[in-house]
Amino acid sequence: MIHIANALQTAVEAALPRLKGLSDRQTSRERGGGKWTAKEILGHLIDSADNNHQRFVRARSTDPLIFPGYDQNAWVLAHAYRARSWHELVDLWAAHNAQVAQVIASTPDDRRAVQCRIGDNDAVTLLSLMEDYLRHMEHHLGQIFSAESRRSAGDAAE
Numbered sequence: 001m002i003h004i005a006n007a008l009q010t011a012v013e014a015a016l017p018r019l020k021g022l023s024d025r026q027t028s029r030e031r032g033g034g035k036w037t038a039k040e041i042l043g044h045l046i047d048s049a050d051n052n053h054q055r056f057v058r059a060r061s062t063d064p065l066i067f068p069g070y071d072q073n074a075w076v077l078a079h080a081y082r083a084r085s086w087h088e089l090v091d092l093w094a095a096h097n098a099q100v101a102q103v104i105a106s107t108p109d110d111r112r113a114v115q116c117r118i119g120d121n122d123a124v125t126l127l128s129l130m131e132d133y134l135r136h137m138e139h140h141l142g143q144i145f146s147a148e149s150r151r152s153a154g155d156a157a158e
Contacts, residue, residue, distance in 0.1 A: 001112060004130050005105035011134065012097045015141050016090070024086045027144075036076065038144045042089050043081030044072055045140050049096035052133045056103045059114045059126045069119020097137075104130055 019042070027038035036044065051070055059065040081089065112127035124132075 001104050001107050001109065001127065001130060004127075004134060005101045008097060008101045008104065008134050008137070011138060011141070012094055012101075016094060018145060019090045019093075020087065022086060022144075027086045028082065037082060039084060039086060039089060040076050040081045041140050041144050042086075042093055043076050043079055043084070045137055046089065046093050046096055047072065047075040047079070048133070048136060049093070049100050052129070053096070053100050053103060055116060055118070055129060056100065056107065056126070059116055059129075060107055060111055062114075063111075064115035064117060064123060065126070066117050067119075069121070100133070 022038065027042075029037060031037060047070070055065065055067050058067065107126070107130075112125060114126040115123040116126055116129050117123045118129075
């Protein structure tokens with residue numbers, strides 16, 4: 001599972017300079033249609049790191065793992081990410097992912113097949129859950145960066 005931990009660390013290290021280059025103002029902009037702001041997207045990734053960290057640790061000693069799902073909108077609202085400092089969120093996100101990467105890296109290979117049932121979803125292996133965590137993070141980082149790229153292009157055209 002080292003390859004997943006390494007890919008996670010690489011993704012975080014690659015995203016950090018871009019994330020740190022964004023301002024509070026940029027990341028607070030509405031995206032329209034009730035979509036989360038960049039702050040809320042990154043906050044959601046912090047919540048995802050929190051939830052998955054617990055899942056990954058618990059799956060090391062429990063088979064099968066039965067873990068509740070979570071209402072992502074309620075979590076984002078509860079943490080009031082819109083009102084938080086962007087740079088604080090970036091640092092928190094990076095720190096949480098360092099912790100998640102450590103758990104992934106130190107998980108014994110014989111635990112990769114542990115069955116994990118999250119909320120009402122079908123059971124998946126711990127390995128699949130870890131791989132999905134990385135894909136999920138990359139998807140949401142893509143949302144942040146594509147929104148900022150579109151805004152930058154629009155600002156340049158004005």
